[in-house]
Amino acid sequence: MLTFVLLKYKALFMKYWYCIIILFSLSINAQFQLNGIVKDAATAKVLPFASITTPSGKNTIADVDGKFSISSIAPINEFSISYIGYDRKRVLIENGKSFYLVSLQQNTNDLQEVIIPRENPAVAIIRKTIALKEQNNPQKRVTAFEFKCYNSLVITANPDSISAKIDTLITSKNSVKADSSNYKFKKMIQKQHLFQTEKVSLYQYKNNHLKETILGSKMAGLKQPIYEILGFKLQSFSIYDSNYELFETKYNSPIANDAIKEYKYQLLDSTAIDGRNLYLIHFKNKKKNKSQGLEGVLYIDQNTFGIAKAIMRIKGVLDISGTHDFNFLPLEKVWFPSSKSFKIVKGNNDDDLKLLGGTIEFEGDTEKDFKPRKKGASDYIYLFSKSANFEIQLNQPVELKKGAIALEISKDAINRTDEFWNTYRKDSLDIRSKRTYTVLDSIAIKNQLERKITIGRRLINGFLPTGAFDLDLRKLFSFNNYEGFRIGLGGVTNDRFSKRLKIDGYTAYGTKDGNFKYHLGVGTRLSEPTNSWIGVSYTDDVREIASTVYAIDKQGFKIYDPRPLNISTFYNSKSWKAFVETKFIPKTESIWEIATAKVEPKFNYAYLLNGKTYTNFAMTTAMVSLKWSPFSDYMQTPNGRVEVEKRFPNFTFQFTKSIANGTLNDFSFGKIDLKTELERKHLNGQKTSVFIQSGYAFGELPLTHLYSISPNNITRETIIQRVTFAGKNSFETMFYNEFFSSEYVYFQLKHGFQRITLFKKVKPSFVFVTRMAWGNLHHEERHIGLDFKTLNQGYFESGIELNQIYKGIGLVGFYRYGPNGLVKFEDNIAIKISYVLNLGF
Template identity: 25%
Template sequence: MLRNLLFAGFFLISSSVLAQFSIKGKVTDAETGDPIPFANVILRGTTVGITTDFEGNYFLQSKTLTDSLDVSYLGYIKQSKALSKSADQTINFQLRSALFDLETFVFTAGENPAFEIIRRAVERRKDFDKRTLSAYETRSYTKIEIDIDNLSEDFRQRRSVKKVTAVLDSIKQLTDDEGEKILPVFFSETVSKFYYRNNPELKKEVIEKSKVTGVGITDGSTTSQITGSVFQEYNFYKNWLSILNKDFISPIADGWRTSYDYDLLDSVLVGRDTCYKLQVYPQREQDLAFSGTIWIQKDNYALRQVDLTIPKAANLNFVDRIKIQQELVASSAGPLIPSKTRVLIKISQLSDNTAGVLAKFYTAIDSILVNEPKDTKFFNQAVELKPDFGLVGADFWEKNRPDPLSVEELAVLQMVDTLKNIPIIRFYSEGLKFFATGYKAMGKIDVGPWPEFFNYNNVEGVRLGMGFRTNYKFSKKWELKGYLARGFRDEEWKYASSITRILDRNHWTSLQAYSSREIDQVGLEISNLQGNSIFLAASRFGTLRSPYFSTNHGLNIQREFFKGFLVKGGVNLGQFDPLFDFYYLDKNTREFKSNFSTTEIRAGIRYGRDEIIIINDNERASLGSVKWPIFEINYTQGINGFGGDLDYQKLSLYVYHRINLGRFGVGRYELDAGKIFGEVPYPILKNHLGNETLFYTTAAFNTMNFTEFTSDKYLSIRYRQSFEGFLLNSIPLIKKLKWRFVGNANVLWGSVENYNVAIVPMVDPEGNPRKTFGQLDFGTPYFELGYGVENIFKFFRVDFFHRMTYLDNPGAKPFHVKVSAQFIL
């Protein structure tokens, strides 16, 4: 009996000594609902604590309890919650962001101890940069959510919005702690395989499964190509990271010392590894640089975790916040692969009467395989959809999600599905698509393009038109396209029509037959201005310059043989019928003629080594190149026969390149060179594009007059530089305005052979003097310099141009001011 009592007493004492109190929970951002990883969770008054994992979860055990639990993280307001005496309890925290004062750090004499850590981390970048692997592949899960937030009362009271708010108010989870509503408009989940190969550097993503739901989304195939992990890749071992088409310097870049300051906060455990915890912040708050926290492993100086934001003071427009959180793991070969990445981008309201946008991106990877490169031909298509990419049930997503969808995310899905069926939402979403694409979908037919609906100029008077094209619902192998228009002054019909057969979507191969009759302008041809739709539309209003009827019938074929390498060819039968005073001397009949016919055989190649191409329904769409220039070479053979009047050859080279110049911003150059062989009238030659309008355009020489110069041999280099915040970010008063300096330098060499000059009469048939084309002296280039400021009131740009040569030409002005409006971040 006594022994049993002693045993029971010993058991009770031992239990009380060994008793463990367990506390778990989740720490999230009160504004966005996103997890806050790496937050500090500490029992008040003790040193017992832990940090949250990447999903914001924590699990804390202690032999004793205090009265409360404290949670803190840099950039957020510290929060405390009371504890009960329960052995197991769950306590969740919602932290609110706080302004971070960059001037609170004070350094004593001597070198900042954080500098040596960063210096060693930079020295070992090549050891851990995944780009040093010969190849790697991963399986990825990507989740994207886009919401409308900052729903002001004025916005909510609009008649069109009121029809939505009743539904919005019924879903409790779509609020933050202060009851502010968010309006979800898009949600996607994607499972994919990502492949990388070095030497040559190639990337490919295969979308295995995708689920896309969103307002205005009718077909998920195009959207699914840009919701995978390839577009959510952030590598801090690069010197510069591209976000929203802006380049931000990495905290461990080669130029770290000129861009950042650091503070060594602590030495902490991350998993089983001891890491230095460092605070980073830009030296100039307007620079495109990060502030936040990074964790660098103590034994090898590898980057283990990042939690970084773009300060609100950075020289960006409409961006309230950009936040990147990333966790990295070592591959079997050593270099690090991001295992989890979360990105938040918050776009502010354009005005008090509008709403903002909140975009969330999450990527988790597993099944990492390294140094087993695929053949180069495997990378021919940058993004590939498996045939059954969208055919999957709910069970698949439950098994393949790294974590279940939260209550808030389930509410988002419910809301998006509801919104899609509200008539006013469909009206606005379809209207926005109509404005952006030019076409309105009506079943299997798209009606448009809207710029053809109405026009007015001195030749046609009022012009009305209508067109259509078939879409993927009609066929994924055939596309029919056309429009018909008529001017009320000239009473002439204009039209364009084409039929395209898509033979192969993997190695993009298509065959197209077309026919058109339209009014064109010498030097302002529609075919040459397709990429400058605003300038093209403006040039077709008002007074037309050197107008003519252009009739064309032809056949085109193209095929992409390997990634980035596209070959094209075709035949064109054309007719030139001038509507202005034009004559040329026919070399066969030695008589003056005003019109002519052409028969052309065309061939060309285009190569963009790392150009990103997606398939948008039945068309290819380029998202630009990442690093390398894009080349295009074209050759045309004009035949005197088979309906053609002229014998000539055209050879041209075009190069475009975007260059990241680090702190100096971004440069872009275009090289255009060519030669026309043969005796031809000047509309066949290169009529260089000028700009007599008040508005700035990158498509033209901005101090040159319309049709001022013509060449049959030419070379032009147009360079423009966006300095971002360089220079102006350092000027005390100007930096608050967030103005950005820009520059231009355009040079053109050209000439015309004497035999092409001789066939243009200096007088008309009645002996009156005639205006002919202008010529360049190849030894004296046309040269213009420009400089200016963009981002004035966030929208406007002013450029000042100086014309440096050919100042004696009639109508030439040495100084021009051009203005433009643009929507840029």
Template identity: 20%
Template sequence: MKKYIFLFLVFFTTIFFAQTKVSGLVVDENDMPVSFANIIFKNSSEGTITNDDGVFYLESDNTYNAVVVSFVGYESKEITLSSRVNYQMKIVLVEGGEQLKEVVVYSGKQSKKNNPAIDILKKIWEHKRKNGVNHYKQYNYDKYEKVEFDLNTIDSAVIKSKLFKGMEFVFQDLDTSRITGKTYLPIFLNETFSKVYGDNIKGEKKEELLGSKNSGFTNNQALTAFVEDLYSDYDVYNNYLKFFDKSFTSPLSKTGVDVYNYVLSDSTFIDNKWCYNIIYYPRRKNELTFKGNFWVNDSTYAIKKINLQVTKSANINWVKEIYIEQDFEVVNDSVFLLKRDYMLSDFSLSKKEESKGIYGKRTTVYNNYKFDEFKDDKFYKNLTNQFNAGIVERDDEFWNINRLEELNKDEKGVYKLLDTLKTVPKFKSYYNIVSILGSGYVEIDKWNLDIGDVYSTFGFNDAEGIRVRAGARTYFGQNDPWRIEAYTAYGFSDQRFKHGISGKWLLDKKSRLIISGGNRRDIEQLGLSLTATTDVLGRSAASSSLFSVGSNDRLTNIDLSTFNAEIEPLHNFIVRFGGSLRTLSSALPDAFNLDYVDPNSPTGISSEIKQFDIATTLVYTPGKRTIGYGVERRNINDTYSTLFLKYTKGFSGFLESDFDYEKLQFSYSQPWIIGGFGRLYSTVELGKTFGAVPLGLLNVIPGNQTLFSIYGTFPNLNFYEFVTDTYASVHLEQNFNGRLFSRIPVIKNWNLREIIGIRGVWGNLSDENILLNNPTNIPLSAPNDKIYWEYSFGVGNIFKILRIDFNFRGNYLENPEARPFSVTGSFGFSF
């Protein structure tokens, strides 16, 4: 949903009223572009650098009469500005090293030895824990943030296009970005004001949101979550900076010397502090790196100013430019604290210079720093609700007091513009279309009802043939305290109606006490997860045979009723208790049955399982961030770990239930950011069933006979190939984000991403369970002789949307219909 809302902004979306504007091209004597050249307004610290093609754009609120252009190996050049606006300048630099103020200049590819810039960099590493808020035991400060999206590269063709017919008024006020020199139209603005508290002794940090305001989309949590995740906080002193789910090597990183060239370029006083200027740029293309420069103090080795710009060759999708500026202020004559952080992202479907897209701009201002004010543990554990109505609906007086940076004329106009646009029928139609694509639901406001989801309308499998489904849910707003959802489906081959209905109610916001329940009668492919499903609405992709390998006929009729209560006594720690009653039978008895020995049956065999269970589940997700305060919340990030513990007790006799048993299950999932080597996904699962139970209640090792890559399954296992009552499994998947391919000639220009995976499982099936399930018509076995394992190699980012995995089976090749090799794939939009 977040990505679709983002794409919507592409079609319907700088900020500074500059006094001096310059743009142009820097070349050498052979008319070749000079990349990474420094352009700075004379007698100032305001500047930029040229891009890969030697192009630059620079503007300032102040008035300047000249710019100075310099780069290592060339003579510096001062250009007089004839007017306030100077566009399309061509500046020729002449080769020849020179001596700058008290520093030595180097040219060409920079050596790692005897380089004064690297000597200074080492001092930065030594002092980084003594700078900023890390210098104090406790700290707190005010934080004001504004995020804006703008439609950019606007020309007459865009203004006159049919897309904007009837909405031409939005183009009345256009401005030019100070970073790229392109015209843009502000279309979305989000403001927040918060108080941040931290304790360096305890390693605790808390951000208390005090106000939030945005233009036009106040109730759209999908967009708000996208903005929150897109612009997460970062620290330039860290070795790696995370943007758009990618880890970029910081120019201040201890590993920076391996991926950057560093040049000591200049030195001067900034705010009465003598500072050195260091230019840095990548050693190789296609890596996740920056280019830019920073000013560092000569005594504390603290950063005074820094700018970072992602190179066009970096392996990142849909983002043409990333530009970052940070300014630090001096406190107590020695400590440098972050004062202002500015980040601009140019999102586009193409990286061509003339391509159109949207700017995403975040400005964060920090003020009112206070130190060594102790707060107890309870203060940090008591997290306030960050999205209640009182915070979202702050009045103008609140913002006049707490807005740490005034809105300019364009930003002020965004609120009025969006209020006007919402009254335009054509705009509302565009918004509704994208909303349906993103959420899968058609909104009917007058009934407070959503129809859908539309993606589940059609299906096909061996038991039902062609299947159609229709559903709906109640929807009064993003923070509804209760919600009811239901669907009905019909199979044209079995000529049967199916249904599902679910309801949930939030009884207490503070503890998040929720009760829920529902009923479902349907056909499902079970065994895709080691944990049996209690979802009365969900349906797996494997339940459709349109994209499957081999016979997909091991489907199950399921009649499931559930009732649950859950509470969140501690932040991100959920306790759930509930009961379920399910009836299971084969949907295709001739091909697959659930028969088991039943002395009470006239035939001695039963084909249907009826079972009542109660379960207690503990779920802990440290680091998870959410928004919303209704019965359904939306996740902001996906970088948190998940610890899951479940105890299930089955009762016989109650509600005609068939079996007494106990089951204990545990899983731990963790994404790991491996520096510049991408992300590792890891999952460990353990489980044991105590007591004899039929096939429908055992733990099936999750196979995958679909053509889709599904994490957590074994793509070379057939459904029900391994069945266990005791198991232990591990899944590891490493996405290198193109780190390896970027070093291979030719291939490095394709921006492909390499993925490797390995997975294994050990399991056992007791003699008691084998005997009980003897009548079933499928062979029952468990991987108890040796660990079953698979490995895979994948290539991602093919045409920016496709991933293909080549999966290999490690052993048990002697099993009937064993698949030694398979190819699976997936589609998706990712940065």
């Protein structure tokens, strides 16, 4: 039964598991349910966000399309609908009728009570709300708070809403037969959900820092939950943030300081919560249509102008909404979060969406004359998450441990008893939920789901588990102009071998240079929470000359690595290293290393120093390499620390210094390397990124260990002959070994625009790029054998990337200009091929 979802999308272990719910449509199952739509009686236009109430106090509001749904355990005999500027209408329930078309008559007299002279009354209310944000924001109003929260999330479908037609097909002979896949789905969903998870958390706030500690976690089909899912952010915690986040996408808040310039507001009605009178304000982005912009309703206290309830919605390819409910605390005079919910409903789109090797179909938007298709089982699936807060304590002493961690998972979280869950669940599990745990647990065991998740997780990082050893796929095959085809084998031990001891190694052979390369390392874990290791290693391998490698940077897995293809100048290094790797410092990871190496250039080169010529040399160094991400959010799991929300800027620093003399070290030198990345995702879908890197080498240092700033162009006669693959941050017009520096600064600016639709399946990503660098080389006369230039006058190139034109393949073009521009115009141009591997994330 779980095969429908789990086997088709093998990478559910990632936080992108939630993308599976792009399939979806929402309807909440209840004993009594009424549906309808609200329209203007004169124009027949829908009235969004009308208020619907019942005599028992049950209330809801219509959505942006005027549609509404009322669910209740008790029978509903009547309901009323109100909308500001219209007469209130009372509707009696008819036996057997579940859908109601309600038309309201306009009555402008009601508006006079709330009209503020010379200004839209809604805008005046919003101005006041923005002005009083600081005093109404719980995170500003109180010094500290903590509360517990129960959250449940399901991926499911309402059996009653599934059309009877989905399990039949019309054959070419106009005969009817059963559609087996849809029929099985319909029977299955009547008994269970597709996926289900629960968690109980402790939220603590102190000194402007909010931390969530997960006390209990339960995920159907998994003994150990997928931590990335727990760290996935569905909606913002606070409604007062300048940017509101919905499904990991940020939008300008309707009560941001500049919101009135971006949003239009409408006063819908007035209502009451906790005995307090509220305005209902509808907001919608001025410049964006409903498939792009944030839209919703704010319930605003008429006295304090605090937010008492908020509904945020995005409707497009996905129909996503987040609801926030608050309780008024009279002592503190603040509306404090009481509950929230999140749902994803299937939207409209004319294209199929490829996701993790499976294809999810989207019905065409009939407004654009797309041809509709027959609905299948996936059209009725939805995701729904709800949270309830309890045991709220304000302005009480809060013991906030590990304050730099935004999310911590208790070691006992996955081992909670039924008594724990029965205590904290806000509602007891129904029959479908209970059966979901039973069925998915048994299916997961039968299909070895957790083992498949482990394999998938490691494959994403470039490793293939084989028993107690993970095979490193990055070592199997590569090519460069010096080694030719490089064939190798390598890997690292995993937890099945030992949780405290780690052994890694590889061997490789170059078909052109005819030499073997080796590496062997061993380490032992010092601390599991900080993921601290100490170890030693030996390496005999080649390395590109004048390349900057930050030890702390993780080598990502690539199907291909285009830049090394044309590199021909390498040096051999035989080195011993002792290292300590740790994440002990908050929001920082670092490597501390002592190394000794024998270096031999594999090209025509000699270093002249004090009348002596060196064609090979010894180096012994001490090094520290660290990365600091002060604005990122981290999750502490029983298996270590994980960066769950990457924020910018981040900073990487590396310092290397020679520490010995005599036979262990021929030179006295040092190197300081710095880089920083900044990235801003604009609310209109565009993205701007800045990359800055610099290096300073002092003392006596041969060319092999200086800087060449990542060139990526080959010396050929014509533009076509120079066409190769583009790199990531490399100079596409700079030739290999053209420039060397002992000190430099490098700057790159990229701006990515929204994807351009040229044809139905041709939607390139348009990116403007400009790069520049300045450098200097001290003691140029010491370097013998290579002809090169320096960057004293600077180097400049700009270009355009048209990425993902078709199946991930793109085309980029760059032009070289400025003091180092070449005489022939065509020699300044570089045309490259780009490739972006899209796994559907």
